[in-house]
Amino acid sequence: MFAETELDLLQKIIQQGLLGALGETLLMTFVPTILAFVIGLPLGVLLVTGEEGGIHPLPRWVMTSLNFIINILRSVPFLILLIVVLPLSRILVGTTVGTKAILAPLVIAAFPFVARLVETSIREVDAGVVEAAQSMGASTLQIVCKVLIPEARPSLISNFMVALITIFGYGAMAGAVGGGGIGRIAVNYGYNRYKPLVMYFAVVLLIILVQLFQSIGNVLVKRSDRRIR
Amino acid sequence: MIEIKNLSKTFHTAGGDVEALKDIDLRIEDGDIFGIIGLSGAGKSTLVRCMNLLEVPSEGRVLVDGKELTALPPRELRKARQSISMIFQGFNLLMQRTALDNICFPLELAGVKKQEARNRAKELLELVELPDKADAYPVQLSGGQKQRVAIARALASNPRVLLCDEATSALDPKTTRAILELLRKLNRELGVTVVVITHEMRVVEQICNRVAILDGGQIRETGPVSQVFSNPRSEAGRRLVLPEGEKIHVLPENRLVRLVFDGAAAAEPIVARLASKEGILLNILSADTHSLAGKTYGSMVLGLPQDETDAARALLYLRDIPGVTAEEVTELVC
Numbered sequence: 001m002f003a004e005t006e007l008d009l010l011q012k013i014i015q016q017g018l019l020g021a022l023g024e025t026l027l028m029t030f031v032p033t034i035l036a037f038v039i040g041l042p043l044g045v046l047l048v049t050g051e052e053g054g055i056h057p058l059p060r061w062v063m064t065s066l067n068f069i070i071n072i073l074r075s076v077p078f079l080i081l082l083i084v085v086l087p088l089s090r091i092l093v094g095t096t097v098g099t100k101a102i103l104a105p106l107v108i109a110a111f112p113f114v115a116r117l118v119e120t121s122i123r124e125v126d127a128g129v130v131e132a133a134q135s136m137g138a139s140t141l142q143i144v145c146k147v148l149i150p151e152a153r154p155s156l157i158s159n160f161m162v163a164l165i166t167i168f169g170y171g172a173m174a175g176a177v178g179g180g181g182i183g184r185i186a187v188n189y190g191y192n193r194y195k196p197l198v199m200y201f202a203v204v205l206l207i208i209l210v211q212l213f214q215s216i217g218n219v220l221v222k223r224s225d226r227r228i229r
Numbered sequence: 230m231i232e233i234k235n236l237s238k239t240f241h242t243a244g245g246d247v248e249a250l251k252d253i254d255l256r257i258e259d260g261d262i263f264g265i266i267g268l269s270g271a272g273k274s275t276l277v278r279c280m281n282l283l284e285v286p287s288e289g290r291v292l293v294d295g296k297e298l299t300a301l302p303p304r305e306l307r308k309a310r311q312s313i314s315m316i317f318q319g320f321n322l323l324m325q326r327t328a329l330d331n332i333c334f335p336l337e338l339a340g341v342k343k344q345e346a347r348n349r350a351k352e353l354l355e356l357v358e359l360p361d362k363a364d365a366y367p368v369q370l371s372g373g374q375k376q377r378v379a380i381a382r383a384l385a386s387n388p389r390v391l392l393c394d395e396a397t398s399a400l401d402p403k404t405t406r407a408i409l410e411l412l413r414k415l416n417r418e419l420g421v422t423v424v425v426i427t428h429e430m431r432v433v434e435q436i437c438n439r440v441a442i443l444d445g446g447q448i449r450e451t452g453p454v455s456q457v458f459s460n461p462r463s464e465a466g467r468r469l470v471l472p473e474g475e476k477i478h479v480l481p482e483n484r485l486v487r488l489v490f491d492g493a494a495a496a497e498p499i500v501a502r503l504a505s506k507e508g509i510l511l512n513i514l515s516a517d518t519h520s521l522a523g524k525t526y527g528s529m530v531l532g533l534p535q536d537e538t539d540a541a542r543a544l545l546y547l548r549d550i551p552g553v554t555a556e557e558v559t560e561l562v563c
């Protein structure tokens with residue numbers, strides 16, 4: 001079905017570059033997800049606590065601008081954002097190609113999305129529990145650190161996996177503009193050089209990884225949620 | 230002591246201003262179990278939230294133990310709240326923490342060392358009779374057990390005041406009695422002042438010594454439970470205490486008298502004695518007994534005879550009986 005040379009090529013790729021590509025893919029997934037949470041978690045919390053009637057209302061213009069910026073960043077298609085942000089990568093990591101170059105655009109694309117995910121998780125926390133904490137004299141920071149985030153933990157873990165898989169998808173897409181990882185194998189060999197076998201192989205590998213992430217995520221959520229008997 | 234002076238609360242909503250509380254003046258003494266009763270929408274929850282400033286009053290002052298909460302800066306208000314605890318209808322436990330860790334929570338907030346907090350939490354679990362539930366998560370507890378954990382949590386900071394916002398409304402009658410009994414025990418043993426917000430008379434009857442009736446955002450009546458419940462003076466009080474009392478308009482020539490008598494007098498055959506000794510026949514229009522704080526109270530509406538002299542003699546006689554209050558009424562509400 002496939003030409004002999006294509007099988008040889010696949011074998012060569014598996015032997016020489018696969019492990020490295022897998023490593024790159026994992027790097028391009030976990031590092032930006034974690035960084036996106038470092039930025040997105042406080043922002044998501046702020047979206048809830050800072051609103052009118054929240055536990056620490058902020059001036060309306062602050063909230064409006066924050067929402068506006070998040071919405072703008074979320075509306076730009078990832079590929080375009082990627083190209084626009086690449087000059088920033090040159091400043092930060094000195095190159096616009098390869099795995100490292102793709103990290104900054106990934107974080108910038110992901111953190112507004114993560115902020116919204118965190119916002120929904122935090123909103124799920126029962127207002128009564130927050131009120132109870134206030135009645136005990138908790139400060140805003142104590143409520144955030146001891147009530148909102150711990151109570152939203154299962155939902156946050158679940159949303160972390162959603163973000164991880166989305167960023168994983170972005171990372172694979174970045175293969176088209178010089179990003180590394182398994183996405184690049186799929187794009188370079190499979191798409192550009194028209195080697196369908198390699199492409200299918202890469203896609204199947206991506207599917208397996210997504211399934212794996214999701215399953216691990218489900219187990220973690222279940223384990224962490226004390227509302228399940 | 231909690232003093233509320235001239236307090237009003239107005240909510241500004243999209244549909245216009247809502248006056249939830251109007252000119253509230255209230256004084257709750259140390260060691261009281263003070264009931265605030267009213268129908269839903271009366272402003273009970275808003276009032277109790279003004280006592281720890283979860284709701285900021287639009288006007289007026291709130292003083293707890295002489296400290297004016299309404300004048301405190303945020304940091305000091307948070308400190309003051311540690312001595313004004315609160316329990317809720319929905320328990321409001323942290324679902325991701327064990328019972329023990331829930332009780333440790335206010336101690337953590339106050340910066341108590343972990344081991345010390347855990348020891349105190351264990352003592353409190355004993356106090357609320359749940360020593361074996363330390364490691365249980367709220368989802369594994371029944372409603373009554375959850376409220377016990379919430380009470381233990383509320384007591385962790387050694388509060389002077391415990392505010393109970395419909396704390397038993399989500400519980401069945403048997404559990405309600407047990408929780409109320411526990412509150413009474415804590416009041417007696419720890420001397421904590423308890424404020425009970427409820428829409429149920431039996432809650433107030435069972436544990437409160439004083440009660441205020443809240444209706445339409447205003448205090449209509451306040452006093453000892455035995456007095457307010459046996460002989461409500463306000464329209465709202467009557468509606469609440471005598472809920473089935475339909476107004477029956479009787480012929481104008483019949484003067485009516487309402488008797489309220491306490492446990493001792495309830496045994497007296499008043500009507501029969503009037504008939505045999507004074508020869509005056511009274512018409513019993515309605516009669517009822519209530520049980521308040523272990524004492525029986527009766528109330529009765531009598532129709533006076535049409536003869537003016539007989540009516541006057543009957544009134545004099547009735548007013549003379551110790552333990553009985555007699556008042557003329559124009560409506561038959563019993």
